[in-house]
Amino acid sequence: MNNKYKLCLVFMLLALLPDQYIQAQQQMTPASARKTSAAALKVKIPFETDNGAIILRVKINGSQRPLRLLFDTGADGMALSQDLADSIGLKVSRKQKASVVGGSMDIAVSEGNVVHLGAFDLPDQSIAIFKELHKGTDGIIGNTIARSYVTKVDFDKKELSLYDFDGYEYEQKGTVVPISIPSGLFIIPGSLAIVTGQAHPAEFIFDTGAAYQLICFRPFVKKNRLLVSGFKPEYHGSTSSMGVTTPTFSGKAASFSFSNMPLIKEMPVTLMAGGGQSEDWNPGFDGSIGARLISRYNFTINLKKKEIQLVANKSYDYPHDFAIGGYLFGFDGDGALVVQGLTAMENPGLKLKQGARLSALNGFSAPQLLKDRKQLDKLLAMPAGTNYVIESVYNGQVFKDTITKQ
Incomplete structure (x- = not known):
């Protein structure tokens, strides 16, 4: 992706x-x-x-x-x-x-x-x-x-x-998270466990410009051998910044916590792989807490006190993003289920597009899946080879596609 x-x-x-x-x-x-x-x-x-x-x-x-x-x-x-x-x-x-x-x-x-x-x-x-x-x-x-x-x-x-x-x-009442501000960026201490029982302390940028829930930079990934210590990638892709492209692998972390916030289990995480300039790149931080996680909170940045206050908003309990059949899906802040992007080469035989809103996934609407998380879990737990019927709306047009779990 x-x-x-x-x-x-x-x-x-x-x-x-x-x-x-x-x-x-x-x-x-x-x-x-x-x-x-x-x-x-x-x-x-x-x-x-x-x-x-x-x-x-x-x-x-x-x-x-x-x-x-x-x-x-x-x-x-x-x-x-x-x-x-x-x-x-x-x-x-x-x-x-x-x-x-x-x-x-x-x-x-x-x-x-x-x-x-x-x-x-x-x-x-x-x-x-x-x-x-x-x-x-x-x-x-x-x-x-x-x-x-x-x-x-x-x-x-x-x-x-x-x-x-x-x-x-x-x-409003919320959780106040202390930050440090080296080099003009907002840094929050955190802890990531790719597998249960192996937590790695780290320092993460509070980063509304990162299109992830969490991304770990190459030096941190390499030091802690995160790609070869039980991590199960669901798809691979790349991250690009101003023309510099770095390969990545995405999957689930057993748990993640930052500062004094509650532990988050089975959270999507993206790990930077090696190659190109990334091998010599040393940003001085371990990764970024990105917009897909930050947007679950209303937040207030107060640099005078060197802190950020977080208040859970209406999307706080929404399911995490998930990948099926070469597509990444996720709920937006209004509760709509949206195609976030591609995790594989685009299939020219399908009408499903990035940015499309799903009206149904195997017959279940987004409101139904939000209300009944167990039903969504059942759908996502289906074995490889399972077909999913996707009904979507894009630019006012209605489409129906079938995708297959890899």
Whole structure:
């Protein structure tokens, strides 16, 4: 499976706005001096979702062209493609090297830009310019927002809110997860067990730009021999970032936990394999907690306190993603069962498409499968060679296909 929007993940993208960030950190008041009054709400921004990804609509400088940018907490800056940057008149200020998944590359940087989020402006923004980016969005907007404001993401309302740091209080009860922030990224301690009884402690990026539930990077996989210690891959694919492609294997982990959150059993995990630049790549972190897991929570990032609050949302108890017959299926935030992507070569004889919504799986609707998890488990436990009848809707058209479990 080729990751759909992980192309936009940039680790240590740039040291964007380092002076502003350091100054903001220095101006933060200690806990004893925090205001007791409610923090000022700066703006509420509606967003759209795509399999857990958060997509914001913005404008840049004087351009009237609306852009769809992926909100990517696994990137410490903004990025656009060269063609798009040229079309809206961005000026190159300098060039530098950027670290991406599996390697690095040279990029251009445009400084001093104004990003418009509706009527709210983010001034003096630096934007990385890459030769090409994923075509599904116009670019990425990294965690720059969270450096300047308390950032609350509500998947139930599909709304991102920004607040002043001083006086902010969480609006709902939830679990507060402490984070560290080396190199401008949000790091959470975790523990992964591929097989029961063999847990490996690790440090993971809180990464809304990763199209996975969890991905483990090559150095961590190699060090702990995760691919050869009882792991049973269900399919293989690749992850790509800015033109650098790395092979991957995906399957189930016996358990995963991060910080003080409850243990998650039988969770999908993707492991980076060797090959190419990934063998020499050392990001300094062990992996990413991605959007398919993060989107089960409404979350609030508060860098002043170095913490993220997580509140389970309506999708928290939805079944994990599953693969059948060369396709990856999963429930979106609204409870629809969607074709997330391909796990094998596309079968030209089938009408089933990525992005299609399933109206029925072997006669069971998505609401029925959500209500009766045991029925879904029975369907998924069928032996290899079992045929599944898939009824789907894509672009308003209804299709019926039969796929076979490998």
